[in-house]
Amino acid sequence: MTTTNQTRYVLVWRKTRLEELVGRFNTWPQAQFYLEHNQADPSDYLAEHDLYRQRVQEIEQVLKARGRFQSLSRQYLPSFQFGPDDVVVVIGQDGLVANTLKYLDGQPVIAINPDPQRWDGILLPFETKDLDSVISTVSKGQSTVNEITFAQARTNDGQTLLAINDLFIGPKSHTSARYSLTWDGQTEQQSSSGIIVSTGFGSTGWFASVLAGAVGVMKETGTQNHPLQGGFDWSAQKLQFAVREPFPSRTSSTSLVFGEVSLNKPLSLESMMPENGVIFSDGVENDYLLFNSGCRVTIGLAEKRGRLVMG
Template identity: 40%
Template structure:
């Protein structure tokens, strides 16, 4: 029987990205100073994140297998059904990983307390090893977070944790017919966003404040979704009456009326579905959930 495997998901630090672009610390320092920023602050975040990754790795049981996956490698990575996933980074990194996972438990670890919101990464690095063992044995308390799925009429699909967006890849006006809650409207807008209760703590919350402040957004475990139309344009051929609402057991459906639209989830536009004229799209609650380990503090 194979030993348990811990997969540590992380993201390349700002310092590493800046060094790759500018070559030396001196050049990075000059670049940042020209923009009123400090190399010392970037180095501090880099060092704290590296220390957190080292703490998580050191805390894992010695007989476990280990793997490390950088954010850009997620789409090419193969996760085993019995893996325990430890995401070390920002809250958004948990969402980035979610679409590539199945029923594996996910432990969100915050390397920069006070910088990140900590909603999806509530745990300290020192807790990683004990939480991984508890997750493997089924002793860890889990939150079954609802996910959202896009399906097209030609069999393509995409799943996301926070939200999906359908719009123009160049952020021009998207044209489509929207069908929701038994109503239909031809629209021209900046795009349609459908989000979960987890997404209600992020981008969907910002949209709701402006567009529909009285809308009661779902909780992370609710089997419901919130939908929003961004900046619909009323014209002789398009309307702007369908703006926002909640879905419980129903779906948002679109018929594409642009040369090309895209659908992507959780801000990962590079991993997207391409939609063509006349194609039909359905956005609904996904069959699976993301199983995150709860904080007991």
């Protein structure tokens, strides 16, 4: 990618915990009283806020000197129109980076860790002091970029949902889901607490916890390792699905509970639930598709891919 003086630099930021509390309690003194009443240390909130806002200002200075600049709060991501030549800078945490990637279409993302002493920053390879040199590397087309495979759910009525980490298909509350599952040329009816479909990017998250539970059970038989325990590559052209707590009965089976989803091997599900069936992505439960009786969904690889600058 070659940037010019027409390149727009978009800085994506989030509200701090302090700002969220002030929004909830109207003023900082009221928020401070709430924290102290609950034996929380207000000084930690202040220190985090002050450093984060300082880092935002430092990044703004670098980007404004480079050319066209746009500051974007996380809350406006769903409605913002990114341009094909935008360079996107995200000032962490990790969750904000993942969330931003879902709304892009190939634009490079430079992720900044505002406070390495506070955040591990698995997806935050850079600090503020690195930004100018990283942008120069990106502008010369010499940067190292990790491509990220997305998952996509598409229903029979044309609705779609993207996931950078994982998709959940199942019950809205803690009840059993009933559905028909088709994969690899086989179909069976199942009853479970839902299905997780993970990308490589999300394979060390929710999917890893499901796998850890299964491996823990298998230790009783001497099987203690699984090749996916450490996750799999972000760019891998595959997904992995796992059925949570499958229940065997006269009307439900448990032979198709774990497998790989690829371009030639999609996962299909048909709901047998009259109500409370949902599909949501990346743990965001309030943004979902309904998965009730009559709904059929196909899970596969999305055409869109993320691009995270790593060096």
